[in-house]
Amino acid sequence: xxxxxxxxxxxxxxxxxxxxxxxxxxxxxAVVGEGSAAMPALRELKPDLVLLDLMLPGMNGxxxxxxxxxxxxxxxxxLTAKSDTVDVVLGLESGADDYMVxxxxxxxxxxxxxxxxxxxxxxxxxxxxxxxVAIDVPGxxxxxxxxxxxxxxxxxxxxxxxxxxxxxxxxxxxxxxQVWGYQHVTDTRLVNVHVQRLRSKIERDxxxxxxxxxxxxxxxxxxxP
Amino acid sequence: MVLGxxxxxxxxxxxxxxxxxxxSAVSSCAGRAIDWLRPAAGVLSGLAAxxxxxxxxxxxxxxxxxxxxLxxxxxLVLxxxxxxQLAQRLIENKTQAALVQAENSKILVESELxxxxxxxxxxxxxxxxxxxxxxxxxxxxxxxxTANAGAYEPVLVDGGGAPGVVGTGQKIGPLxxxxxxxxxxVERGAFADKITTVRRGSSSVTMLAVGMPVAxxxxxxxxxxxxxxxxxxxxxxxxxxxxxxxxxxLLVLIAGIASLVTRQVVVPVRQAAEVAERFAHGHLSExxxxxxxxxxxxxGTSFNEMAASIQRQIRQLEEFGELQRGFTSDVSHxxxxxxxxxxxxxxxxYESRERLQPxxxxxxxxxxxxxxxxxxxxxxxLEISRLDSGVAELHAETVDVRATVTQAAAxxxxxxxxxxxTLQMDLPAAEVLAEIDPRRVERIVRNLLxxxxxxxxxxxxxxxxxxxxxxxxxxxxxxxxxxQPGQQxxxxxxxxxxxxxxxxxxxxxGLGLSISLEDARLHGGWLQxxxxxxxxxxxxxxxxxxxxxxxxxxxxxxxxxAPRGVPAPGxxxxxxxxPSGVGSSGVGSSGVGRQ
Numbered sequence: 001x002x003x004x005x006x007x008x009x010x011x012x013x014x015x016x017x018x019x020x021x022x023x024x025x026x027x028x029x030a031v032v033g034e035g036s037a038a039m040p041a042l043r044e045l046k047p048d049l050v051l052l053d054l055m056l057p058g059m060n061g062x063x064x065x066x067x068x069x070x071x072x073x074x075x076x077x078x079l080t081a082k083s084d085t086v087d088v089v090l091g092l093e094s095g096a097d098d099y100m101v102x103x104x105x106x107x108x109x110x111x112x113x114x115x116x117x118x119x120x121x122x123x124x125x126x127x128x129x130x131x132x133v134a135i136d137v138p139g140x141x142x143x144x145x146x147x148x149x150x151x152x153x154x155x156x157x158x159x160x161x162x163x164x165x166x167x168x169x170x171x172x173x174x175x176x177x178q179v180w181g182y183q184h185v186t187d188t189r190l191v192n193v194h195v196q197r198l199r200s201k202i203e204r205d206x207x208x209x210x211x212x213x214x215x216x217x218x219x220x221x222x223x224x225p
Numbered sequence: 226m227v228l229g230x231x232x233x234x235x236x237x238x239x240x241x242x243x244x245x246x247x248x249s250a251v252s253s254c255a256g257r258a259i260d261w262l263r264p265a266a267g268v269l270s271g272l273a274a275x276x277x278x279x280x281x282x283x284x285x286x287x288x289x290x291x292x293x294x295l296x297x298x299x300x301l302v303l304x305x306x307x308x309x310q311l312a313q314r315l316i317e318n319k320t321q322a323a324l325v326q327a328e329n330s331k332i333l334v335e336s337e338l339x340x341x342x343x344x345x346x347x348x349x350x351x352x353x354x355x356x357x358x359x360x361x362x363x364x365x366x367x368x369x370x371t372a373n374a375g376a377y378e379p380v381l382v383d384g385g386g387a388p389g390v391v392g393t394g395q396k397i398g399p400l401x402x403x404x405x406x407x408x409x410x411v412e413r414g415a416f417a418d419k420i421t422t423v424r425r426g427s428s429s430v431t432m433l434a435v436g437m438p439v440a441x442x443x444x445x446x447x448x449x450x451x452x453x454x455x456x457x458x459x460x461x462x463x464x465x466x467x468x469x470x471x472x473x474x475l476l477v478l479i480a481g482i483a484s485l486v487t488r489q490v491v492v493p494v495r496q497a498a499e500v501a502e503r504f505a506h507g508h509l510s511e512x513x514x515x516x517x518x519x520x521x522x523x524x525g526t527s528f529n530e531m532a533a534s535i536q537r538q539i540r541q542l543e544e545f546g547e548l549q550r551g552f553t554s555d556v557s558h559x560x561x562x563x564x565x566x567x568x569x570x571x572x573x574x575y576e577s578r579e580r581l582q583p584x585x586x587x588x589x590x591x592x593x594x595x596x597x598x599x600x601x602x603x604x605x606x607l608e609i610s611r612l613d614s615g616v617a618e619l620h621a622e623t624v625d626v627r628a629t630v631t632q633a634a635a636x637x638x639x640x641x642x643x644x645x646x647t648l649q650m651d652l653p654a655a656e657v658l659a660e661i662d663p664r665r666v667e668r669i670v671r672n673l674l675x676x677x678x679x680x681x682x683x684x685x686x687x688x689x690x691x692x693x694x695x696x697x698x699x700x701x702x703x704x705x706x707x708x709q710p711g712q713q714x715x716x717x718x719x720x721x722x723x724x725x726x727x728x729x730x731x732x733x734x735g736l737g738l739s740i741s742l743e744d745a746r747l748h749g750g751w752l753q754x755x756x757x758x759x760x761x762x763x764x765x766x767x768x769x770x771x772x773x774x775x776x777x778x779x780x781x782x783x784x785x786x787a788p789r790g791v792p793a794p795g796x797x798x799x800x801x802x803x804p805s806g807v808g809s810s811g812v813g814s815s816g817v818g819r820q
Contacts, residue, residue: 103565106573
């Protein structure tokens with residue numbers, strides 16, 4: 001069954017073109033032209049992914065993003081006309097999993113969406129620990145001392161990538177490739193922001209991380225169980 | 226000590242010179258004043274050395290001290306003139322009185338001695354009687370004129386030792402106290418007076434001596450009257466001490482007044498200086514409190530107006546900056562949204578190009594290719610506009626520079642392959658950590674590499690990385706057409722093209738090197754070019770390893786010479802921080818071509 005993508009875009013021509021291109025690539029699409037209409041559509045259609053324009057009338061894309069995250073862990077890919085760091089970081093911090101600067105190349109956009117929809121294959125009873133956090137891979141469950149921690153699929157993937165190779169130091173570029181499906185990497189801010197978000201959920205003290213450790217000048221690695 | 230001589234014209238017409246005494250009186254006072262000032266001057270010079278710094282820094286000290294110095298000069302001169310005047314008056318009065326007394330005495334003595342036989346043995350007795358009459362005048366016999374010359378000591382001499390003077394030489398009174406000059410003048414028949422100092426016991430007394438010839442029977446005697454000037458001296462020293470005390474009090478008062486007056490000026494000036502300093506440090510709303518309508522108030526008002534104007538202009542500039550930021554952002558969005566549609570439509574056409582007629586297919590390919598260029602140009606324009614408006618931010622993190630340049634190299638590998646150019650890299654074996662914005666540095670290196678591939682004529686392009694304690698340098702060297710003299714700076718000019726007829730392999734926008742230069746500046750680094758026609762060109766990026774470090778030298782020389790450690794031939798090193806080829810820290814000790 002084709003994956004459903006909710007396109008939230010105010011420019012009608014752009015929205016229509018996105019829908020055409022995505023259908024061409026095998027997705028099912030629904031288009032919403034206003035930010036305020038995004039939440040009802042999300043509840044009604046239960047899309048597998050949201051493609052969100054950052055500048056919208058009615059409701060700011062950032063606010064839409066936050067509203068979606070408050071209810072759901074559905075993957076969000078942001079489309080932004082602003083490549084300024086502040087805007088991008090703001091979008092990522094409000095909960096978007098990935099972003100693309102307009103105008104996106106169709107191929108690349110499709111590749112990114114697929115990467116967000118791809119599920120990591122797991123062994124039937126794969127159980128991992130990273131720091132003092134336990135991961136139930138097939139069940140998509142993360143817990144500390146039996147208390148479940150709620151992560152978005154992206155955060156789960158990020159944590160899993162680190163936990164599966166506990167001794168390896170991952171550069172940001174490698175993480176982008178493995179978790180986000182990037183080919184040529186120039187922007188590693190994506191990783192930084194999501195590591196921060198992940199830490200705020202799984203670390204006892206995000207200022208002194210014990211689960212996801214920073215290796216200065218290189219990248220990140222898993223904390224010892 | 227001879228104080229002065231005065232020759233008063235008498236019947237005999239002898240000379241007089243009153244200036245003599247005046248001058249000596251003034252000089253004696255000046256001498257005393259200098260004696261009094263000498264230790265004070267010593268103290269002043271000592272203070273001046275100590276307070277040198279205060280003198281230079283404090284307007285108040287300068288004003289007060291110069292006021293005091295000038296005032297003391299005025300007080301000193303004034304005091305000396307006053308004292309001289311007083312002394313002159315006192316002496317004049319005394320002399321006047323003494324002369325009158327002398328006239329009287331002369332009459333008295335002449336009447337007493339009128340009939341004396343000079344040879345008689347009773348001469349001594351007669352003389353004594355005459356002198357007694359002088360010292361104890363008969364109250365019943367009033368003199369022709371009463372003069373208040375005070376007490377005096379008479380001296381009566383019958384002739385003297387002087388040549389041509391006939392006499393017994395008998396004398397009554399202290400003749401030794403009469404100065405010789407006076408005696409000789411009187412013995413010549415003049416009526417003279419003279420101020421002299423005589424010893425009386427252990428102390429010396431200044432006296433006014435008046436001498437005159439006294440006519441007696443057939444011979445000339447000399448009568449001298451010695452008037453002590455003790456009272457006058459006492460008056461003078463009283464006046465002197467009064468003047469000194471008054472002068473000192475006056476000076477203290479003047480110093481106080483000067484200090485107060487200066488304070489009125491200095492306090493607002495210092496206040497203004499403090500406000501100006503705070504203003505200069507960015508507290509733009511600082512203002513000088515204005516009181517009244519005087520000059521200080523005007524200064525304050527003017528300053529405040531200036532401050533308000535500067536504040537207004539800075540606000541305006543800030544608003545322009547905000548506007549620019551907003552404009553950049555808006556243009557970005559407004560252009561990019563329609564471009565998204567165009568882009569995706571073109572992509573869709575391109576994907577199905579196999580099904581199109583050849584003409585349409587080629588058109589589609591051209592459309593997509595030019596869209597790529599358009600996007601790059603748009604991105605470059607926005608970036609340079611951001612850099613120009615100063616809203617570009619540096620997101621510095623500590624990274625291994627080798628990884629950053631390796632990535633940049635990887636991103637141009639396709640272009641290099643297409644051009645058939647080999648890309649040789651010489652990276653240090655050890656990691657080179659630096660606090661940089663990896664996106665920007667990668668963009669700089671990518672631009673330099675693209676530029677080298679564009680102009681390298683297919684010959685190998687070398688990239689060398691080296692670091693020292695403070696800086697890290699990336700040198701990109703090509704062996705293509707090179708640069709004409711004077712083009713080293715032109716290459717960074719926007720939209721500048723060395724040779725317009727040359728084909729553009731990578732379709733650069735003409736903004737790449739300008740953006741790179743700005744990016745380097747944003748890091749506090751250098752981007753420099755070298756080139757010679759036919760020998761190729763070199764671009765050297767030098768960045769401080771930690772933010773805020775001032776660059777002084779670059780670890781790599783900028784020039785035709787190959788850096789130490791021959792670059793290992795080979796293509797782009799694999800991604801990741803693995804050491805590549807011959808490791809070389811390449812510290813540019815030769816300094817050739819360093820700018």
